[in-house]
Amino acid sequence: MNAKLKKVLSDMKKIEDKIGLLQEKWEELNRQKTELENLEIIGLIRGAKISTENLNDVITAYRSKSGVPFSSEKQEENKNENEEI
Structure with missing residues (x-):
């Protein structure tokens, strides 16, 4: 296989792996955001004594x-x- 093609395929694989890690991180951050928003809502409701x-x-x-x-x-x-x- 051509050396340049191997390099491009290698770079593509690295980027694909990074994208997977970033997607996992994104999903975890979204879960944390939702949890924190829910806690804030609960705090507001309790604070208002509703x-x-x-x-x-x-x-x-x-x-x-x-x-x-x-x-x-x-x-x-x-x-x-x-x-x-």
Whole structure:
């Protein structure tokens, strides 16, 4: 086989191997990104003290942009503080 052709085939094989490794790395990074996003979402929901029963209502309201159809505990606290003043 021609030396130049062997070199090209060798280079192609090296690049193909690198592409495989990069695809694996890409998939792992996507898994990590999804996990971190999920943890952030869970943290936000817990921080807002939204019950699991009301979570669907919050998501539906957000999608329709009509506002939240119920008062959260924090909103109730703020309302009570304002009434006391």
